[in-house]
Amino acid sequence: MGAALEITDLTLRFGGVLALDAVDLSVASNTVMGVAGPIGSGKSSLINVLTGHYPAQGSVCFQGRPIAHLTPPERARLGIVRTFQTPRVYRRMSILENMRAALHATRHLFQGPSARRREDAHLRDGLAVFGLDHVAHELPDRLTQFELRLLEMARAHVTGARLLLLDEPAAGATSEEARQLSRAMTEHLIPGRTVVLVEHRIDLLRALCTDLVVLQAGRKIGFGTPDSVLARPDIRACLMGDPVDA
């Protein structure tokens, strides 16, 4: 299995803060790389560098192609798609139009006869997969926080995402909601995609990830299968406060 994402010597500074410190990482195609670490360890910075929103030193290759020089829209068109820790929506647009905006951002366009009808059907199928089809024409403020998280996933799902960057998809969820989100990711979002999953919940990382990288103060301090990494006492101490035993 080839590497979909190859990161070498990635370094990001904010003044005197080293948010990412010479990070190397290789993510195989169609696998899930978990990213864990304490608050402020660089997890979101890594996602922002991969989307092109934070300029960093070092090299990033996606499917064998250097992408460090590409803008965020150019990366989106390659199929690099993210979700947010706090779901972001266009509040004055219907849920269906929010889905359409995500689709168009990746230039995953329908063309030819009855393009609009086929596009609508594609978007509604995506909503149905995440149990949201019945609110397609409502505004997003109709949704609970949990449903907004499902909408984030539905939006990512209908795009042509090939590399999916999930930033704490279960933040603030109850245990039951986290289980439902985990199931939705396993059944619908992850299959056929390469995924980078930033998450504090160790139970989710164990359930979803092929490999796990642990960051501390911007440095990679652990890498391997979730079980092997989480068995290390120093990693457990570093992640103290996260539910390691879950």
Ligand SMILES: Nc1ncnc2c1ncn2[C@@H]1O[C@H](COP(=O)(O)OP(=O)(O)OP(=O)(O)O)[C@@H](O)[C@H]1O
């Ligand atoms: N836009 C920014 N400007 C200045 N400093 C920043 C910025 N973004 C992140 N940092 C700093 O970079 C470091 C890494 O932050 P980052 O948000 O990547 O951590 P994190 O692991 O995602 O934390 P959390 O678990 O709270 O989401 C922190 O010291 C943070 O204060």
